[in-house]
Amino acid sequence: MKDYVLRPARREDQRAIRALIHEGGINPTGLQWPRFVVAFDAQDRVIGCAQIKPHRDGSRELASVAVAPGYRRRGIAAALIRQLMHDCEPPLYLVCREGLASWYRQFGFERLATEAEMPRYFRRLHRVVSWLSRLRPGRESLAVMTWQAAHTGDPARVA
Numbered sequence: 001m002k003d004y005v006l007r008p009a010r011r012e013d014q015r016a017i018r019a020l021i022h023e024g025g026i027n028p029t030g031l032q033w034p035r036f037v038v039a040f041d042a043q044d045r046v047i048g049c050a051q052i053k054p055h056r057d058g059s060r061e062l063a064s065v066a067v068a069p070g071y072r073r074r075g076i077a078a079a080l081i082r083q084l085m086h087d088c089e090p091p092l093y094l095v096c097r098e099g100l101a102s103w104y105r106q107f108g109f110e111r112l113a114t115e116a117e118m119p120r121y122f123r124r125l126h127r128v129v130s131w132l133s134r135l136r137p138g139r140e141s142l143a144v145m146t147w148q149a150a151h152t153g154d155p156a157r158v159a
Contacts, residue, residue: 004047004076006083009036016046020066031064037083039067039076047071050080052088059119062094062147081107085147092147093122101143109145118144 009017014033021028030053039048048067054060062084067076085092085107096104101111115123122144129142 002079003074004039004041004071004079006037006039006079009033009038009049013038013046013049017049017064020046020049020068021064023069024066026064026066036064037080037087039071039080041071048076048080050077050084052084052092055119055121057120059091059093059121060088061121062092078106090146090148093119094145094147095122095125095142096145098141098143101145104145107147108149109147112144112146117146 011033013036014031017031017033017036017038018028021031031051035051035053036049037051038046041047048071050065051063052060053063062081065077065080094104094109101109112118112122115126118126126142126144133141
């Protein structure tokens with residue numbers, strides 16, 4: 001039995017969303033609460049969040065996926081991702097640590113092999129991260145991934 005419920009974020013969730021993002025060490029730019037779906041517990045505490053972030057080049061990014069430490073490994077992140085994917089049409093992109101790429105494959109995301117395949121926003125980001133990784137060797141690289149699958153209309157069928 002699930003011990004959480006999903007709903008669109010509300011204005012009063014802003015502080016909790018920011019706290020989850022900060023705690024998870026996630027990029028804190030572009031946190032606009034109307035784009036978020038949140039998971040909350042029986043005490044109405046926000047315990048997870050995720051958003052679809054639009055970019056100037058027209059691409060959209062699955063971003064800001066975060067779950068409170070005490071609620072991890074319960075399927076909350078997966079439920080948030082499925083809900084957002086159900087609510088949008090492909091293509092959808094994401095950036096993750098290389099070690100997480102295999103986890104995102106369960107949702108239909110595939111790693112983009114070349115910058116030529118990436119929308120302009122992600123191409124620029126990839127170049128910056130690649131340049132920075134040369135300055136700080138040993139850091140895990142980032143993967144740019146995309147979901148291009150046909151929209152199923154059924155969130156249970158997305159994964």
